[in-house]
Amino acid sequence: MSENPLHRAIYLTGPTASGKSAVGVHLARILDAEIIALDSMTLYRGMDVGTAKPTTAERGGVPHHLIDVLDPWESASVAEYRGWAIDAVLDIESRGKRALFVGGTALYLKALLRGLFDGPGTVPEVRDRLEAEAETLGDPVMHARLTALDPATGARLHPNDRRRVVRALEVIETTGRVFSELQxxxxxxxxxxxxxFALEPPRPVLYDRINKRVVRMFEAGLVDEVRRLKTAPRPLSGVAEQGVGYRQVVAHLAGELDLDQTIDLIQTRTRQFAKHQATWFRGLVEVRSLPVAADEPPDVTASRLEVVVRI
Incomplete structure (x- = not known):
């Protein structure tokens, strides 16, 4: 058995509106598992409608972890989420249960599967000298120096991103190796x-589900939810406010979009997001695609998964 608790867990992912939450509950019952949310937005308390957070009824009595752990004005790094996830897996396993991650935040998934790269430790005197050079010579000169030494990292970083450019030069100077190679x-x-496993319904079916889900969100009070969040004593964190759906409703409340335009824009942005997610998952060799027919009930999908999950 893997020594890394995150590699012992089971993962159920897929684009938004692919049916993960419902299939996950059925699969958790079959496997005697508890669910850990793999979602950067359901971490937030009070952000329920716009995140399609599973209700208590939809959770079907299956314990769910890492939901409602932050206030909307807080934010968490990927590293913090990963630490919480490890603690949750160990807690679940201590009760003789299995850990099942369910959600579609691709950056979180990659961090859980492959870890995080921070690079070698900082050498203060080297960092300080490079910072001073950047101040004297200017950012374009430092970026050109980096590009000459490490073309891949130079191409990835903006010339004005002084912090990351200096960090990449520091790594080269202190290790003798380029950042892109270490990554x-x-x-x-x-x-x-x-x-x-990634659920993969036919794209036309997925897009139709997305369009209908967005309409249901407005019927369920999305505008009131955003209004409440915006008038709270403390402002929304940047991460929370930039969530698909929330950003557009904020614009609507500011008078920049009428209701029909807002709904249409959220549907468009969500479809684009789903396409982006699917691309991400295809790029991870760990992910096994599970095609799902348009009319397949969640319990049937879960039963199919049970067959391929190694006990």
């Missing part, structure tokens, strides 16, 4: 035994 070495896939 490639670190980004090793999880062991082949790690079980990661």
């Amino acid at each position: 490639r070495e670190h980004a090793q896939p999880a062991p082949a035994s790690t079980q990661v």
Whole structure:
């Protein structure tokens, strides 16, 4: 059995509106598992309608972890989420249960499967000298220096991103190796035994579900939810406010969009987001696609998954 608790867990992912939450509950019952939310937005208390957070009834009596752990004015790094996720897996396993991650935040999924790359430790005297050079010579000169030494990282970073450019130059100077090479070495896939499944309904079906879900969100009070969040004593964090749906309703409340325009824009942005998610998942070799027919009930999908999940 893997020593890394995150590699012992089971993962159920897929684009938004692909049916993950319902299938996850059925699968958790079959496997005697508890669910850990793999979602950057359902972390927030009070952000329920716009995140399609499963209700108590929809959770079907299955314990769910890492839901409602932050206030809307707070934010968490990927590293913090990963730490919470490890604690949740160990807690679940201590009760003799299995851990089942369910959600579609691709950046979180990759961090859980492959870890996070922070690079070697900082050497203050080197960092300080490079910062001073950047101040004297200017950002374009420092970026050109980096591009000459490490073209891949230079192409990825904006010339004005002084902090990251200096960090990349610091790594080269202190290790004798380029940042992009160290990153490639670190980004090793999880062991082949790690079980990661992505639901994949037909795209026209997915887009139709997205369009209908957005309409249901407005019927369920999305505008009132955003108004309440915006008038709270403390402002929404940048992360929370930039969530698909929330950003557009904020614009609507500011008088920039009428209601029909807002609904249409959220539907468009959500479809684009779903396409982006699917691309991400295809790019991770750990992920096994599970095609799902348009009319397949969630319990049937879960039963199919049970057959391929290694006990």
